[in-house]
Amino acid sequence: MKYFLTLILLSVVLTSSASGQSAIQDLIASDKEAKAPPPVPADVLAKIKKQAKTDHPDNFSTQLYVIRNQSKAWQSLQIHERPNDIPQKIHNGIRKDAKEDHRDDYSTQLYVIGNQIKAYRELDSFDWPTDVPNSALRAIAGKAYQDHRTEYSTQLYVIKNEIKSYRRLHSQ
Numbered sequence: 367m368k369y370f371l372t373l374i375l376l377s378v379v380l381t382s383s384a385s386g387q388s389a390i391q392d393l394i395a396s397d398k399e400a401k402a403p404p405p406v407p408a409d410v411l412a413k414i415k416k417q418a419k420t421d422h423p424d425n426f427s428t429q430l431y432v433i434r435n436q437s438k439a440w441q442s443l444q445i446h447e448r449p450n451d452i453p454q455k456i457h458n459g460i461r462k463d464a465k466e467d468h469r470d471d472y473s474t475q476l477y478v479i480g481n482q483i484k485a486y487r488e489l490d491s492f493d494w495p496t497d498v499p500n501s502a503l504r505a506i507a508g509k510a511y512q513d514h515r516t517e518y519s520t521q522l523y524v525i526k527n528e529i530k531s532y533r534r535l536h537s538q
Contacts, residue, residue: 403441439472
């Protein structure tokens, strides 16, 4: 029986991972392991409830969902710690931008932080192609950085798209 339960738990874990857990789910999971979340302050909860009611005035189940989701996101933001592989300056910038762009939308802040961390990691370990000249790669990366300094997911998208376009242009 003990072995059977272990197999079931293992299959649930593998199924979750195989389905491609999102960056936000990874972020929340790592934060849960770190420490217990603080209670949501009354003023924050009042804002969350007011926004839920404004956005969904006649849909009480959606209001409840939004209140729970935003409260959990707020708590995750409070206990979120910088991953060891992300420089402090980068992490601070990601958090600052997320908060400025989505002031009272805590679930969106978490989503943005998770995606930006994931994109930063991918940029940091990007496998630069050998079939594109270094001068073109420097120009592509430089422009992506210049245009989107703290938006790592946008930089990554631009770099990949420009490399793909460069290849198409030069394969004709």
